Amino acid sequence: MGRLRFLNAGESHGPALTAIIEGIPSNLKVSSEYINKELLRRQSGYGRGGRMKIEKDRVEILSGVRFGYTLGSPITLMVKNKDWENWKDIMAVEGQPVEKREIFNPRPGHADLSGGIKYGFYDLRNVLERASARETTTRVAVGAVCKQLLEDVGIKIGSYVVSIGDISVRDEIEGIPLEERFERAEKSEVRTPFPEEDEKFKKLIDLAREEGESLGGIFEVFATGVPVGLGSYVQWDRRLDGRIAQAMMSIQAMKGVEIGEGFKLAEKFGSQAHDEIFYDPKKGFYHKTNRAGGIEGGMTNGEPIIVRVAMKPIPTLMKKKSLKSVNIKTKEPFLAAKERSDVTAVPAAAVVGEAMLAFVLTDAILEKFGNDNWLEIKERIKKYREYTRQF
Numbered sequence: 523m524g525r526l527r528f529l530n531a532g533e534s535h536g537p538a539l540t541a542i543i544e545g546i547p548s549n550l551k552v553s554s555e556y557i558n559k560e561l562l563r564r565q566s567g568y569g570r571g572g573r574m575k576i577e578k579d580r581v582e583i584l585s586g587v588r589f590g591y592t593l594g595s596p597i598t599l600m601v602k603n604k605d606w607e608n609w610k611d612i613m614a615v616e617g618q619p620v621e622k623r624e625i626f627n628p629r630p631g632h633a634d635l636s637g638g639i640k641y642g643f644y645d646l647r648n649v650l651e652r653a654s655a656r657e658t659t660t661r662v663a664v665g666a667v668c669k670q671l672l673e674d675v676g677i678k679i680g681s682y683v684v685s686i687g688d689i690s691v692r693d694e695i696e697g698i699p700l701e702e703r704f705e706r707a708e709k710s711e712v713r714t715p716f717p718e719e720d721e722k723f724k725k726l727i728d729l730a731r732e733e734g735e736s737l738g739g740i741f742e743v744f745a746t747g748v749p750v751g752l753g754s755y756v757q758w759d760r761r762l763d764g765r766i767a768q769a770m771m772s773i774q775a776m777k778g779v780e781i782g783e784g785f786k787l788a789e790k791f792g793s794q795a796h797d798e799i800f801y802d803p804k805k806g807f808y809h810k811t812n813r814a815g816g817i818e819g820g821m822t823n824g825e826p827i828i829v830r831v832a833m834k835p836i837p838t839l840m841k842k843k844s845l846k847s848v849n850i851k852t853k854e855p856f857l858a859a860k861e862r863s864d865v866t867a868v869p870a871a872a873v874v875g876e877a878m879l880a881f882v883l884t885d886a887i888l889e890k891f892g893n894d895n896w897l898e899i900k901e902r903i904k905k906y907r908e909y910t911r912q913f
């Protein structure tokens with residue numbers, strides 16, 4: 523909605539993934555080390571498949587930065603696909619493939635069939651290469667640039683996993699501060715705030731793997747230190763909750779988004795559903811509850827933003843649990859199965875969710891406080907925070 527935008531490009535097994543971000547102001551300190559840490563976080567998490575053993579994602583900054591500071595010009599980020607070496611002949615970027623390995627078998631739960639029909643391909647690799655969640659690598663790189671901007675003005679973004687399959691810690695997280703949930707999740711192999719309970723989740727994931735099954739789950743992403751008044755109520759497409767929901771739903775396999783208490787609010791009486799307003803001469807207006815998840819009327823209300831996202835189970839299944847499908851050439855039925863896939867990727871998806879929230883919030887910050895020079899913008903944010911306290 524604002525001026526910030528990014529495009530990414532790249533096929534899952536192509537030579538590299540790239541992203542161009544435009545609209546990041548000048549004079550912001552950014553480091554590739556920070557980006558690489560985020561890329562590593564996205565690659566980890568129990569339940570990932572063989573591909574993650576091959577890739578060691580590292581960013582190369584190709585434009586828009588000099589001496590560690592942004593120029594205000596487009597920033598190009600590139601991550602090479604190590605797996606490309608193994609797929610060169612199949613991907614055949616130029617000319618005829620040396621090895622022709624076409625895919626005529628569409629997998630249920632993927633873009634394969636609709637994508638083939640829509641774009642007129644019988645080789646479904648032409649669809650799956652771009653529909654793959656591999657591209658979320660560069661979303662995380664973009665998000666890492668945005669996070670560096672946000673952190674410079676005291677806005678922190680984090681996430682943690684709430685459930686995988688039918689095991690949930692949703693009730694257990696009540697009462698634990700958001701930042702603590704995040705810190706604890708960073709020590710967990712499945713990214714829940716309870717690393718001591720990892721075995722329970724790992725057992726379920728192992729069982730799913732043995733059965734040729736896959737799992738989905740739920741994660742939460744939050745932002746603290748957010749000023750009041752990002753986004754707007756004046757037009758549908760300026761509403762911040764709508765923008766966040768779109769950003770989350772755009773991640774492969776995400777099927778539901780809630781802000782704050784979300785669907786639970788629907789069951790409550792009004793008197794239990796809203797956040798009462800209080801005033802303190804030192805800190806200004808505040809709330810004692812945060813059922814709204816930090817957003818009212820399409821705008822931030824100064825409380826932490828809390829977003830809950832549901833991911834469906836990974837659609838690629840192993841032989842034992844193959845799903846029925848039909849070959850697009852022969853029209854013969856077959857059982858969809860592959861030899862390599864993640865069993866679950868909820869922990870990784872949470873990191874992608876952080877990146878998407880970082881992007882939407884950076885966009886909203888720049889929309890409200892200006893676009894050109896970060897040093898100027900930072901001053902404005904400081905003054906605005908003071909004004910908010912005194913309002």
Ligand SMILES: Cc1cc2nc3c(=O)[nH]c(=O)nc-3n(C[C@H](O)[C@H](O)[C@H](O)COP(=O)(O)O)c2cc1C
Pocket residue numbers: 571631632633653654655658773774775776836837838862863864865867870871874
């Ligand atoms: C981080 C991440 C990793 C994923 N890994 C796999 C995978 O290994 N195998 C697979 O079939 N789908 C995987 N997916 C899910 C598919 O990309 C997704 O289900 C598919 O594109 C269709 O999703 P849609 O219906 O939401 O568009 C992954 C998704 C994410 C976010």
Ligand SMILES: C=C(O[C@@H]1CC(C(=O)O)=C[C@@H](OP(=O)(O)O)[C@H]1O)C(=O)O
Pocket residue numbers: 534571572573574577653654655656659774862863864
């Ligand atoms: C490569 C990544 O995720 C991939 C997402 C994905 C899919 O279909 O979405 C399928 C798998 O890739 P492959 O078919 O090469 O085994 C995952 O590994 C990644 O997250 O970096």
